[in-house]
Structures are given as structure tokens and as C-alpha cells.
Amino acid sequence: MPERITVTSALPYANGPIHFGHVAGAYLPADIYVRYKRLTGAEVLFVCGTDEHGAPIQINAERAGQSPAEFAARWHEEIKRSFDRLSIRFDNFSRTSRPIHHETTLAFFRALYAGGYIFAKSEDQLHCDHCQRGLPDRYVTGSCPRCGYEAARGDECPKCGHSFEATELGDPRCKTCGRPASKRPSRHWYLDLPKLAPKLETYHAERFPRWRQNVVGEVKKYMADLRPRAITRDLSWGIPVPLEGAEGKVFYVWFDAPIGYISSTREWAVAQGDPEAWRPWWQDPQTKLVHFIGKDNIVFHALIFPAMLLGQDEPYILPDVPANEFLNLEGRKFSTSEGWFISIDEFVAKYPPDTVRWTLTRSAPETRDSEFTYRDFQTRVNAELLGCFGNFVNRMLKFVASRYDGVIPAAEAPFGPEEEAALAALARGVEEVGQALDGYSSRTAAGRLLEIGYAANKLIEDAQPFKRLKDDPARAATTVNVACRLMESLALLLYPFIPQTSKRIAAQLGLAVQDFPGSRRWSDAARPADPAGRRIGKVKHLFRRIEDETVAAEVEALRARAAGAAQTASPAKEAQSKGAKKKKKKKKKKDAPSGPRAEIAFEDFAALDLRVARVAAAESVPGADKLLRLELEVGEERRTVVSGIKAWYTPEDLVGRQVIYLANLAPRKLRGVLSQGMVLAATDEHDAAVLLQPEREVPSGARVS
């Protein structure tokens, strides 16, 4: 019986486009694995879909004036198209907003509930009567229970660093409207992970030896302090919790998202005309289940979801979790908001998808974070795809076309040492590439593949058919014949990685493309058939060179786009990303005031138009955690400035006070609000922003120099 494997890739969140990092970490490795396994004769089902629930989608949809469903639908289509363009082919690509997913999730929940793995607990939660909603930690401010600092956040105090529950805050206020928040009991449901711990331990003990370091480490850490985890939240967009007293509550997205793999499989089964056909893919103990994900998702896939599966009353199989690290872009993290990203659509319009697939595979972040650079892309295309594979195919086929009238010659002489060496390298390569892929390392596999290419080029180099053509035509024909065998094997082996190119090689070799790879098996590649007498197809270059100027232009374009986004007000900017915040946090510990900067000329300083301004109005920017929108009165003028100081200042604190304002900074949109300059602030020993103000009142608009 053929091996049966269920493969999933992390469900992309339908809140924006996917980028190269996602592709390299979760989708491409899975697609390669699936194609490879099919070639080995395994039955494989590859499912995915968009994750469409949760607050971010609800909020962004509101901002876009759409319903969450409409909003998510747009991104679902967009994401689907991106996959399509990269030749990433799922057997089914579903949506968590579909009824079949809701049904599946409810059934899953009921089984857990009936099994006693779910319990309810009431806890006080802060509520804003004015905004009429419950307040998550970061929407609350109040005084620190330890040091009394007045502008403490909902989870910790920026002044003394103490962390606590939001309900411990003194005088809690809603950050959005500034009004006092009240305590209300709120009931939530929890997944009883400790109860499932023994089963989890058995599962982990069996898998750990084969799993990657990063996965084992994460899981061990989490298991050491296993606690029940809330699976519900107060929100309207999501799957309603089907219990008495759970009105207005939905499942927290992490609960329903992984179930999406199962509902996507069920959807596939329905489309096959057999609604029960999903079961073998999830419940047959002989089936292998593999989740391809990024490192941010390890605990959910290697621990929480398995716990949910173990808590079912049906015999679910448990997954392998090859988690990848993250891919960076030209030395920085991908960031859509900072303009630091590559649009997949644009990229694929310029460069063939196979070049992307190859580059991302060769630089895949399997054991540590890795990087995509245009320079690296150029090398992979010019030196590897073109120089190694493309050159071999082209030089040999052109040779066949010009010297053998387009018909592959028979091996008229016995194989010499060169031919034997090449075939041995091929056999070894087939073995090694397969092993690497079985171990979920497409990156290593691609490296081995390249070695087969080197061996192929070396065959021609060593056996020199173009010279022997005159003095030893029989041997020349043998070399060409063997080279063509290698080429067909190479086409087959390349199929999982660069399927379009694989088919083009097959076509040029004179094989029927519709039937490639057809019924060929991976193992066939080790002993290729004799192609003697076959007429080859039209010979064309497989790849186009990428010139230095192109690389320079691409990098330039990327920097230019990011440059507009980069120059923000310093407090606002540093508060923008979690990463930046952490970085700053650590820096601060070492050398509190950052080191001196390079000397500048007086003119450089004079270029700054610094003014005293009065805050006329202040309000928080909707949907932003850290931003306040300030109306500044600068002499006669009014200016709008967005500043990332919400964690430390409430709107009431600010109105009426004077600040120092940098007036001629290029305007920049933050969270949809145009910020015309920045207000200056110092950073205190607790990393909190402290606004600067004149030592005594001066007329607003006064110059600062």
C-alpha cells in the first residue's frame, strides 16, 4: 500500500499580502515536499486556506468600510493568486469563514467539552462603559500597583518595570476615551492542557529525536509550565461559542485556525463526492501528518493542536512539525508598513517563478534566520540555474542539434571512466536529494542537486565530445547519449523544485510535456532510459541573465520606498514595532544615553526648523496602540502631528501644554493620519518618552535655536 501523507502549510492570515518570508518558511518547502513525495509514489493531500477570524481583520475591515467577510475575501483571493503565481499548488485552499469550518470547529469543541478538557472560569475584566466594550490590557492605563506611577500600562509599569494584571491597576482608565474603567466579571473557557499533559509527553518523547532543535526547545519550555489556556474572547467576528452564557463570545483564533486544516480536508472530500473521504487523511494510524510552519507558530502546532487532537473522541493522528526560522530582506526584517518588502506579484511579473523558488529554497531559513538579497538572487540565477543547469542543457542540446541533426545518438562505444563517473554521481545524487527531502530539508536537497549539475558539466569537460567528434566519433556519441540520460534525470529531479523549468527541459529533450513527469518515479532517475534515436525539441535558453545594473536598480528601488517610510518622529518610530522596542530596551540597559554621533556643521543644525508649539487637542489614533494625534498651535498655524507616546501620556495630560516641535520634517502618513513633523522627547531610564517643554511659557511659534 502506498504511503499516505497529509501535508499542511500555516494558514495565512487574511489581513494583507503574503511575502517572501512566508513563502520560504511555510509554503514552498511544503510544495516541494509534496511534489517529491508524489514522485516516490506516495498518496499526498496538500491543504491550506486563509485564517479569517480575529480582531485585526475586524478592525481593518471597519477602517476600510467593509464587513470582515468582504475584507477577508479580498485577501483570500489575493493570497490565492500569489500562490498560484509561484506554482504552489494546494489540493484545497479553504477559508475559516466557511460554514464547513464553523461546523468542524464546533464538533471539535463539543468533543473536547464532553471529554472534560474544557472548563469555564470567571475573572474580573476591565470594561469601559462609554466605549461599551471590554478592555484588553493594552487599552487600559492607570497607576502602578507597586510604584504608583500614574501612566502605567495594562500589563506592566514603564517606570518600575513591574508586571501585573490589568485589574490590579489603581484608578484604571480606558486609553481610548480616557474615562474610568469599571471591573466586571467575565466568563471565559479554557483548554485544560495539564489534563492532557501525559498524552502529550508520550507523543513528544516519540518525536523529539527526529525533530529540529528549535521545535524541541520551544515545546520543552512550554511543557515545563503547562497551564490551561483561554480559548474564547469577547468579539463579534469569529465562531460563536455554543454554550449557555457565552453570548457575545467567539473562539480565539488560535483555537479554530488549526482546525482549518481539517475543515479544508473535509471540503476537499465533499468536492470529491465523498464527504467521509477526509477521515483516512486524519485518522488512519498509517497516515503521516506534516505541518510546515514558521517559528512563530511552533507551540500551537507541536503542542496545543496535538492536545486538541488528543482530546477528541476519535482517533486522530499527530503531526510532525518542521518549523522554519525567518527570512530577512537585504539585512532587515520584512515590514510592509515600513516599505521593506517585495511584492510577489511585481516580482513574478519581472522574473520567472522558478527563479524565486530556487533562490528561496537555496536560502531557506531551515536552521536559523536567513536572508534574501538581490545579489544572492543574481548569483543563484546566473551561477546556478543558468551557469550550471541551463548551460549544461543548452550546450549539449545545441550540440545534438548541430552535429547530430537533432537526433540523440546511440552509445556506440562502451562507457568510459567519464561516463561511469557521471552516472555514479547521478545515482548518489538521487539518493542524497531524496534523503534530504525526507528529512524536510529542501535546502540541502537543492545543494545536492547542484552537485549533479556540476557532474554533468564535468562529463562534457572531461570527455570532450566536441573534440572526439573527429578522432573518435563513437565515443563522442556515447558521451552525448549519456549526457542526455543525465539531462532527463535532472529534469525529473528538478521537478519538485522548479516545475516549469523541469517541463521545459523535458520538452527540449523531445519528451511529451503533458506526460512529464507522468508516471515516472523518483527512483527512475538513478537509472535513466536510453534516449537514442529520439528527436529533440526546439532548443531555447532556459534562463535570462540578471545584470549588475538590474540588481543595483532593484536595491535602489527598495531603499527608495523604505526611505519615505523611515524618517519618522523618533519616539513614534521606536515604539512602532515590537522588535524595535525590544532592541531599544536592551540597548538602554547597556549604555543608557546612546553614544555620541558624528560631528555636523552648524548649517546642518540650522536646517532644522524647531518651534515652540501648544497642544490644542489630542486624541488617540483609532486602531493604533502607541499613537496619539496632536493638534498643534504654532503661531497662527495649526499642524497635525502623530506621536508614539500613547503609552506614557493621556490626551488630557497634553492639551494646553507646550512642546518643542520640528516643523520642517517631511510629512509622513502614520496609521492613515498625515503627520506634519514631530514633537521632541527624551527617553528616561525606564525607556519612557518624556516630552520636552520650554522652561517657562513663551509665545507659541517661537523659534528654538
Add this chain to the structure above:
RNA sequence: GGCGGCAUAGCUCAGUCGGUUAGAGCGAAGGCUUCAUAAGCCUUAGGUCACUGGUUCGAGUCCAGUUGCCGCUACCA
């Protein structure tokens, strides 16, 4: 703050159970070749294995600490 992962040549990365002289590709330097898209093949140079200490006959590898990068720790997904 707590925790996990990572740090090896100019660049991108291999390095098994601790074992001789730490490997590959790109880039650089030199050579060969002209069938092939300035593609191919050969050769050479290039390393204080982040740092400090420890265990050991022996450490890139094991242990502790330090530094840096990334991630997790939320009603963030």
C-alpha cells in the same frame, strides 16, 4: 524580567558520537577550454570556529558565564 534558538572564510552556509591538517558554493587571484548565454573545467589564496572560563589525553562540537541577532512569554495573530 523569564525562556528557547542561533553565532564557523569578504558573503551565503555545511560540519555526524568530542578525535588527525575545520569543509562547500559565491566573490577574489591565476590557468585551461571554445560545444555552450563572458557560460564550463582546474588551481590558489582566504578561518583566534563571537568572547571568557571550565570538563577532557583531546573541544567548532560538552558545561557555565558574557555579548549580539531572532523568536516566545497578551484578550498579538
